[in-house]
Amino acid sequence: MNSKEVSELFGISKDTIRYYERVGVIPPISRDHNGYRVFKTKDLNWIFLVKSLRNAGLSIDSLIEFAALSQMEGDVRSHQKQILKNQLEEVEAKLAQMNKVRELLVYKIETYDEHIAQFQSGELTDNKVEELWKKIFIEKK
Structure with missing residues (x-):
């Protein structure tokens, strides 16, 4: 799925998706040989989760922390879970x-x-x- 399709699917702008990726609210999106973003199911799940949590009031900083934890090695899952519990x-x-x-x-x-x-x-x-x-x-x- 490309950026335009994802934007339409979730009702958010392509700029917002790029911003979320740039600041680390969502993990990096894979790219095709031309450098265009190619969204996989896991990426769509992240965008859906982020949009939902933002609508519920979770801060960008908390989302960045949550996404960063998902990319770390070790036992970080309990910390991620605590962020969700707090929200x-x-x-x-x-x-x-x-x-x-x-x-x-x-x-x-x-x-x-x-x-x-x-x-x-x-x-x-x-x-x-x-x-x-x-x-x-x-x-x-």
């Missing part, structure tokens, strides 16, 4: 926060009409409203 923890924390925001949005949508009616009737006022942060973040714990 999983960060993703899980973000997901927990996003779930709380989702709960808030669902609650606001479900109660919107009721709250508007209560404000219009005078049952709720600017000084007499629910403590939203307690409802969503304290009651759910």
Whole structure:
């Protein structure tokens, strides 16, 4: 597979792929006799992994470290695995926060009409409203 095909497959620019290779985010890509990159399945896996981890917030530096470890001799796999575990923890924390925001949005949508009616009737006022942060973040714990 060539650079254009890989770019289209993963929705990233050829410049990004070249950058990832240049800085060491992905291992070096083999070349044909004309010097063009020839992507193998292992290269596609690296690009997919890097794109996914970048989307999840992993830094370029961490990706460089991860890729460099894959090219070293010796027992580096546990260190690579730890990088992945650390990223999983960060993703899980973000997901927990996003779930709380989702709960808030669902609650606001479900109660919107009721709250508007209560404000219009005078049952709720600017000084007499629910403590939203307690409802969503304290009651759910």
